[in-house]
Amino acid sequence: MADPIRFYFDFNSTFSYIAIHRIDALAARHGRNVDWRVLSLGHLFHAQSIAPPPTIPAKLKYLALDFVRSCSFVGLPCALPKVFPPDVKLARLMFCRLQRHDETAARSFAKAVSLALFGHGVDVATAQQLADASKPIPGISVAEIEAAAADPKAKKAVISALDAAVADGMVGAPFFVLDGEPFWGADRLDQLETRLKEKA
Amino acid sequence: MADPIRFYFDFNSTFSYIAIHRIDALAARHGRNVDWRVLSLGHLFHAQSIAPPPTIPAKLKYLALDFVRSCSFVGLPCALPKVFPPDVKLARLMFCRLQRHDETAARSFAKAVSLALFGHGVDVATAQQLADASKPIPGISVAEIEAAAADPKAKKAVISALDAAVADGMVGAPFFVLDGEPFWGADRLDQLETRLKEKA
Incomplete structure (x- = not known):
């Protein structure tokens, strides 16, 4: 199988929300996995x-x-959280902790958390808020999310993604x-999809 | 007729080149003029x-x-000029001078100059270079372009566009x-075209 598409994102990024909900299906249409x-x-x-x-007023x-317009054109609900930028430190760590053992659960978690945050404007800063936002996903609990906060491997994964992204x-x-x-x-x-079609 | 679409651009802007060559046809498909x-x-x-x-190395x-990729996907030739950002002061002034009397010639001039610069990588800084780049367009000569350099109404038009753009x-x-x-x-x-379709 061809190499996976590397996909860098952050939970506090509005346009990452759109990508989180579209990239897997797009890649699958062309026989690719996503990293x-x-x-x-x-x-x-x-x-x-x-x-x-x-931080630039005119850009904000x-x-x-x-x-808002871009979400509407791709059919995703959209709401900006009251606190911006939102605190997503715990969401990142929990995603990495999940990813070590269950990639599917990690992606479901990412989709649920970003939907809560940018689809419905709900804060996802605390373990309780994250657990509520991702409720039906297996392996997630307040205790597990609290454990992620002190998980050195999860922290290392977030830092190593940054190094790879800069490279x-x-x-x-x-x-x-x-x-x-x-x-x-x-x-x-x-354009990514056009390129995938060219490679087919 | 519905209001025209306001279109702000600069000759030294790579992505303006793409818009210069696409906006009139797009607007016309929906019965709009372009300002x-x-x-x-x-x-x-x-x-x-x-x-x-x-000015940001990673962004550059x-x-x-x-x-280059975006030009290729819309079928426009693409070349980056050796001098970047290019000197386009005279091109702006000549565009405004032309626009006072002949809107069609002004747009043809903009298309020819931007094609020379970003389609073929040719400098368009001097009156002679601009005249060469826009040769078959009526009303353009080295003398006319030199006159644009000292045309107070052209200068005023460029400044007034900036004020309107900020607003x-x-x-x-x-x-x-x-x-x-x-x-x-x-x-x-x-997205602009999708919005035009919604208004039809």
Whole structure:
């Protein structure tokens, strides 16, 4: 089977939400798997000397509108959380903890958490909030999420994703790498799919 | 007839090149005219406190690749000029000078100049280079382009476009405003067209 598509995302990234809900189906249509890697987008921006878009007032205003419109055009519900940027540190760690043993559960968790946050505007900062947001998924409990907060392997996975992302030239989230070729943004999913068709 | 689509661009903007060659046909498919406004993108970034993307090494690298790919996917030739960012001050002034008397010639000039610059990598800084790039278009000569350099009305038009762009919340080029709704980027032409279809 061909190499998986590397997919870098963060839970606090609006456009990652769209990609989280679309990338697996897109890849599957072309016989590819996806290598999901969560990282801290703030640290990525710092490493690349990029000002986070929400810190620029004119960009914040435009991007909020653009995000609502982009969700509507792909049929995803959309709501901006009251606290922005939201605290997603625990979500990242729990995703990595799950991923070690159950990739399917980790992806279901990512979909549920991002849907709660950017689909319904619900905070997902605490273990209880995360457990509520991801309730029917097996292997998830408040105790497990609290354990993720102190899981050194999970922390290491988040840091190692950042190092790999910088090496791949990531400049914003979501970011995809297909056979060495980078694609930045949920609005590049179409070009990514065009490229997959060309390779068929 | 419905209001025209406002279209802000600059000659030194890679993705404006794509929009310059696509916006009129897109608007015409939906019975709209386009209100073309050239401005200085450098001054726009300054006014909005945005770091120009090419000043960030990782973004410059990604955007060069993304630009080549985006041109190829819409069937436009693509070449990056040796001098980047290119000097396009005279091109802006000549566009505005032409626009006062002959809108069609002004748009043909914009298409020819941007094609020379980003389609074929040819410099368009001087009056002679601009005249060569736009040769078969009526009303254009080296003398006319030299006159544009000292045309106070042309200079005023470029400045007034900047003021209007800031008021419209422009954050990058190309930028479109359809009935008050902003769209940023050549990669939003699809969403712009979807919105036009919804209004039909």
